[in-house]
Amino acid sequence: xxxxxxxxxxxxxxxxxxxxxxxxxxxxxxxxxxxxxxxxxxxxxxxxxxxxxxxxxxxxxxxxxxxxxxxxxxxxxxxxxxxxxxxxxxxxxxxxxxxxxxxxxxxxxxxxxxxxxxxxxxxxxxxxxxxxxxxxxxxxxxxxxxxxxxxxxxxxxxxxxxxxxxxxxxxxxxxxxxxxxxxxxxxxxxxxxxxxxxxxxxxxxxxxxxxxxxxxxxxxxxxxxxxxxxxxxxxxxx
Numbered sequence: 137x138x139x140x141x142x143x144x145x146x147x148x149x150x151x152x153x154x155x156x157x158x159x160x161x162x163x164x165x166x167x168x169x170x171x172x173x174x175x176x177x178x179x180x181x182x183x184x185x186x187x188x189x190x191x192x193x194x195x196x197x198x199x200x201x202x203x204x205x206x207x208x209x210x211x212x213x214x215x216x217x218x219x220x221x222x223x224x225x226x227x228x229x230x231x232x233x234x235x236x237x238x239x240x241x242x243x244x245x246x247x248x249x250x251x252x253x254x255x256x257x258x259x260x261x262x263x264x265x266x267x268x269x270x271x272x273x274x275x276x277x278x279x280x281x282x283x284x285x286x287x288x289x290x291x292x293x294x295x296x297x298x299x300x301x302x303x304x305x306x307x308x309x310x311x312x313x314x315x316x317x318x319x320x321x322x323x324x325x326x327x328x329x330x331x332x333x334x335x336x337x338x339x340x341x342x343x344x345x346x347x348x349x350x351x352x353x354x355x356x357x358x359x360x361x362x363x364x365x366x367x368x369x370x371x372x373x374x
Contacts, residue, residue: 142333144182147326151175154323158316167281167313171320174274178327181267185330261339264331268343272350275324279354282317285310287364307365314362318355325351 155171162168284301287310288294296302305313325348332344 142326142330144178144185144330147323147330148175148178148182151178151323154316154319161309161312161316165313167316170274170277170281171316174320174324174327177270177274178323181327181330184263184267257337260335261337264335264337264340265343268328268331268340268347271324271328272347275321275347275351275354278317278320278324279357282314282358282361285313285361287361290365311362311365314358314365318358318362321351321355321358 151171152175155168155175158165158171159168285303285305289296289300289302290307290310303310328344328347332341335341
């Protein structure tokens with residue numbers, strides 16, 4: 137069903153549109169360049185998602201060989217017992233030694249299969265966590281862009297100091313700027329959620345949930361500023 141899962145192409149298209157909107161509204165600000173970086177990350181992550189979902193062929197071949205060796209040993213030993221039978225003489229000790237060797241071979245085969253399967257999971261997890269760390273970092277960069285955008289600078293009687301960072305935006309421009317930051321944070325969370333969509337690794341799920349909590353918390357701070365700008369009684373300078 138088309139509306140039951142996130143679509144990487146749609147997220148990329150939404151980011152591309154957002155970048156055009158920011159570039160047209162604020163052509164000389166770093167926010168447009170930051171959105172361009174996020175768009176490039178989205179395109180890279182879309183390619184990586186297909187790689188992450190693809191099984192490692194060589195490791196799977198190794199697992200198949202290990203299982204095959206165990207199965208061949210088990211079948212060979214069972215067939216040998218059925219043909220020769222057990223004679224209660226000196227051959228019993230040889231049979232017991234054969235049983236011990238067969239069991240050890242099967243155990244080693246199972247251990248090798250388990251190791252190779254877990255190796256594939258660890259490699260996949262490491263690659264995904266690296267991508268998620270990049271998304272977590274860019275969320276903080278978005279927060280830095282909106283950090284100095286103080287709506288109280290539009291109040292009548294506002295007096296700046298020598299160290300004040302004046303944004304020189306109108307009320308409308310400031311609302312648009314903050315809203316763009318909020319959209320970028322939301323899309324950052326959606327890019328992270330793409331990795332969780334087709335994976336059941338609890339470590340990756342926890343990392344994605346952490347990023348979504350982070351972007352939601354940062355977006356909440358932005359909307360507090362927008363609410364200040366949307367107050368019914370506006371002490372703004374004209």
